[in-house]
Amino acid sequence: MTLELRNLRKTYTDGTGEGSVDALSTINLTVREGEFLSVVGPSGCGKSTMLRIIAGLEQPTTGAVFINGEQLEDPWGRVGFVFQEYALFPWRTVSENVEFGLELKNIPGKERRRKALEYINKFGMGGFEDTYPRDLSGGMKQRVAIARTLITNPSIILMDEPFGSLDSQTRNALQEFLLTVWQNSRKTIIFVTHNIDEAVFLSQRVIGFSDRPGSIKLSLEIGIPAPRDRTSADFNRYRKEILSFLQQQSTAGR
C-alpha cells in the first residue's frame, strides 16, 4: 500500500477573500508500504495540515492523495488518525471506545466485545475495560486511542504529536510500545513530532518541513538497526543533523 502525495498545496483564505495564508506549498511525497515515517519542522509549518488532508479532515487547494496509484476519495475508516488530545469519547468506557469502529461496521455486540478485549489485553490495559476515560492517565488514554484506531484495521495510521503531552518517562514507554505495535502489524505510520529524539528512535525515515508555507526540505533515512540505543554515537549523529536542520529553518524564518 504505497501512499503518494502529488502536488499537494493548501492555501487558507479568510472570509473576506482578501487575506490568504499559504500553509503548504507543493508537497510531493511517497511513503512506502509499512514504512515508519516521521515529520519534523517548525511550529505552524503545515505538518498537521498535511496529515489532516491525508485523513480527509481538510481538502487540499490543489493536488491529491493516491494509494497504490489510485486517488484516495474516501479516507474515512481507511486511514486511521491518532490525536495529541486522545479524543476518546468520555461517555464510553475503554471497551466501548475501542469497539466504536466495529459498531460502525455493524459487527454484533458479543464479537465486538471479544475483539476489543483482545486488543485491550494486548495493549496492557487488561482490567480497565469498563473504566471511563476520566479515570485514566494520559499514557493509558493514548493506548486506548491507538487500540481504537488499530482495531478498524486501517492501511495507514497518521499520528499528530500523539505523545506530545506526556511526561518523558511515559513517553519513552509508549515509544517502545508503538514500535512493537508497528513491528507486529506492519502498518504504514506517518508520525508528526516536535521531539527529535523521538523521531530518530522510531523512524525508518525522517522528513523535515521548512517554515510556512511548508515544503519538504529534508529527507533522512535512519540507518540504525533495532533496538536503537538513544545514547549511541550513531543516534547522536542523526539527532545533530536534524537539530541543525531545524535551527536553519528557524533562522531562515526570522
Place this chain on the structure above:
Amino acid sequence: MNYFKEKSRLLFPLLLLLLWQAVSTLGLLPSSKIPSPVQIISGIKELALVGLPSGSSLFMHCFESLLRVTAGFTMAAAIGIPLGILIGWLRFLRNMLTPIIETIRPIPPLAWIPLAILWFGIGFKSAAFIIFLGCFFPILLSTISGVLSVDKILIEAAKTLGAKEKKIFLNVLVPAATPSIFTGIRIGLGIGWMTLVAAEFTGVKSGYGLGYMIMVARDIQRPDLVIGGMATIGLMGYLLDVALRKLEARMLQWR
C-alpha cells in the same frame, strides 16, 4: 464528620425558625399578618387532614399540580430537546429560527395566560400550556448550546474511524450534549414549577391545585394556610430538583 456536616447544614434554618417563633411568642409580630412557625405547621396539618376547601386535602392539591407540571414539562422536553439538537446541528435552521426564538423567549409565560384562556379555556390544558412555556426555553437553549459546544475533535475522531453523518449525530453529538440537556431540564422544571402556581391563580376547573388552594386561603383570610401552601411549593420544588440530580448522577456516571 460527614454526619456532623449534614446536621450543621440544617442548623442555621432551624435557628432562624426558633428566632421567628420567639419573636412571635413575645407578640412582636402581628399574627394576623405573619403567623408563627407553630401556627404554620398546624396550618399545614389542617390542610393535610381537613383540606381546603374542606374535603380537598393537601395531598390532592399536590397531586393535581404535579400532574399539570408533568404534562407541560413532558411536552416541553419532547419538543425542546429534538428541536434544540436540530438547531444546533443545522446552521441554516439556527439562522432562520434564532430571531424568532429570541423574540418569543422574553415574553413571560404569565403574559400568555389571557391567550391560553382564549385558546384552551380555563382548566388543565391552559395550565399545562403555561408550564410548557416556562419549561420550553431553558430546555431548548441548553440543548442548542450543548450541541454547539461539542468538542470538534470528537467529531473528527468519529469521522476518521469511519462514521458518517447519521452515526456522528447519534453516537457523538447527542451523548456529548447530554450534560447540557440535563442542565436545561433542571432549570426548565424549576421554572415550570414556579409558573404553575401563578397559572393556577387564574383559576382551575377541577378544584385542585396548590396555587388554587393558596387563593382560597387568602379569600378566607388565613395567612397561616397561605404560608403553609407556599412552604409546600418550595419543598416540592426542592425535592423535584434533588430527584433530577440523582437521576443525572446516575445517567452521567462518566463525568
